Amino acid sequence: MTTSNKVAWIGLGKLGLPMAARIAAAGTPVQGFDLSAERMVLAEQVGITAHLSLATAVEGCRLVFVSIPDDRALLGLHLGPDGLVEAMAPGSVLIETSTVSIEASARVAEAADARGIAYLRSPVSGNPVAAESGTLSAMVSGPREALEEAVPVMAAFTKAQYWLGDAEQARYAKLAINLMIAVSAGMMGEALAMARKGNIGWEAMLDLMADSAVGSPMVKYKTQPLKDRDFTATFSAAQMAKDLDLILGCAHADGVAVPLAAQMREAYSSLIGTGHGEDDYIATIHHTERLSGLPAFESATGARE
Template sequence: MTTTTKVAWIGLGKLGLPMAARIAAAGYPVQGFDLSAERMTLAEDAGITSHRTLASSVEECHLVFVSIPDDRALLGLTLAPDGLIEAMASGSVLIETSTVSIEASARVAAAADARGIAYLRSPVSGNPVAAESGTLSAMVSGPREALDDAAPVMNTFTKAQYWLGDEEQARYAKLAINLMIAVSAGMMGEALAMARKGNIGWEAMLDLMADSAVGSPMVKYKTQPLKDRDFTSTFSAAQMAKDLDLILGCAHGDGVAVPLAAQMREAYSSLIGTGHGEDDYIATIHHTERLSGLPAIESASGARG
């Protein structure tokens, strides 16, 4: 299928590029922009037309998607003079897919509204593998009619879009989901340390966890990497620490008690401080094993992790 509907994608990182590539593969002309020349080359290889300037990348595009790392990048990209909000046409739709704070998102919403731009907060749940397979879930808030416009394109890289309201509801939802993921990673670390102390085989316990009442999609997804002691990052410990800072700020601002979030933030601080910041977030295993006096396990390949 080929369509004349042009789409812009700003931010072609580990998650942004596979999402944009799926849109291009579905037949939509995609205009891409990223500060990294390497990412732009990869985008060209995926059928995305790279642009040297932010302004040219959004020309004639009714839908503009953004995928960036944090608040600072979002505010710099959107609100700076000659930034994205200024470059976009009135009546277009800005779809922001990242995990950012409520406060930063609200500032973008105000600037977009002043320019007559519909703003969808649309953080996604999943990892680069899910992005490549088109099975991400999108939490969406903002004008419902804008989601109706964007849904056909979003269907190329998501399995579902959950519309949650007109304002910042999607930001709250994404932070709540990431809190559950962080705490689940901590629980898995403690459970596996207990099992090792009880002389249960590493792989046997992982199989049991995956097949038990707590065998969530996350547990199942992490079972094989943990069997292999493979901590290659799909979402790093440092990134999880950043998200936990957002969660704590959001919760404290709204008077919500989140002791588990605070505890996990300290656990990730420990991981970062001991050289595991770029490991996958499931490296909480290292933290609980170290606290429990357990040695590293040798993987099937002979590596110790």
Template sequence: MTEKPAIGWIGLGKLGLPIAGRIAEAGYSVTGYDPASDRLALAAGRGIEGTAAMESAARADVVFSCLPDDRALRAATLGEQGLLALMRKGAVFVEISTVSPEASAEVAKAAEAAGVHYLRVPISGNASIAHTGNLSCFASGPKEVFEEILPMLATFTRAQVHLGPGEEARYAKLAINLMMAATAVMLGESLALARRGKLDWQDMLDVLADSAAASPMVKYKVGPLAERDFTSTFSCKQMIKDLDLIIGAGRAGSVPMPLTALVRETYAAIVARGEGALDFIAPVKHTEWLAGLGEPERRTSRDADG
């Protein structure tokens, strides 16, 4: 592409809006579709031309979609009035949601029939950092198309990798989200055990953050855990949705996933207790409840004990 292509955007939610905004800030013309008028009003403040007619966004050179689940993806893209039927032949469709490989494969088949180039580009990261450009993405689909749109991806991601021609990126995203969910549950049990051993809450977090077990996710969560802040960046309800996708993909591929099933039940218990809107790190709080532990005492000063 020698000139900056026109961009269409489908889905201006908590993740979609800041990403589309970063593309607009980079000098691209972005037309964004969302059925909610309040999201369109917010889009205008980010330099995005909002529209309540999907067709207006669908006529762009490159169309992105950021949608909540399989049902929304199928509803938006398939059928005679769906996005793929409205897009022009030769255009590029970039789908960044976390959805099942099965639903994505249906979209791929419809895109091929419509003469549209289809890239699966699920995003790693959350809405709280989307405005910073520090997301990362995994892509699969035609490699030459991926390379063509890299400048657009670079406006909102710090890392981009192409993994293959088909649904590889979908599996990569599910595999990573499984590690995040399992880590959160394991972290809950580890911290509860440490508290039973009379370790100070902040001391244990400090040790954990400087240990061999300190993944980037663990380090990122140490700060909120120190403050006992379970405000959602990605909720327990959202994690259940992804775990269901993961288990479904495992069944389809004959991959036994007993640990994943147990992790899913932990999140189901959190939701059943009415705490599904908490951050996905809430298994820490849940395990404390199971163990009969109250809120940990926290030092007001790191020098309080001399």
């Protein structure tokens, strides 16, 4: 067991890097590792010490954070003789922040337990902008005493840490939240299509939605990009499709009826098939407008999409 105050961060992608950078900026030394040389260079520029191997990145670190894209990356990173679990010291704490399946997470939990490592499932709700501002929310399950130890570091990139239980509860919670986000995106698409058919001004309807009973933080956050018809991805349609696959798999395994999830998965399949897979997930607007026979959007300046 190590008593050093430095931490390791494995996976320096769009979410991982700003989260790790917040920790470094708060004064905690961060040792980072990523398979991308470009991301390692970016990490060095924000005060993270880049390492060329997992073993050296986690050396001397009691807290090890992970941010990776999917189940395949999760299992490939953590398991096996050269994996992260074997590289970590017994008695250390693994904090895994990704959106992955319950089954894959449970396999990591088993390996961590055998190694004597406390495993915190800690997916986060938010996007890279929230990561940069330190306002992510963490859904956490695993040993509560391990969370209490990690909170002072996690506070650098999260506004809240919700402990939900000692097993896979956090994974269920993250999938449930993302289901609500996907369905909300679909509802916004339909509502805005109705408004256009009714000759309501585009910006006027968006302002109304944001200021109405349905003006959730997500709606408010998307109001200005939608006014600008800016579909630059903070979380892409393809990524949402991946999460919906996880949601459907989880729900089917547990006997939960999720017809809205199935419908939204088909909507995102259509977006991907029509070239909008790398657009932001709110590009459900395109899908509904196309189905509704609406013409290409024309802004006040006369520009068309």
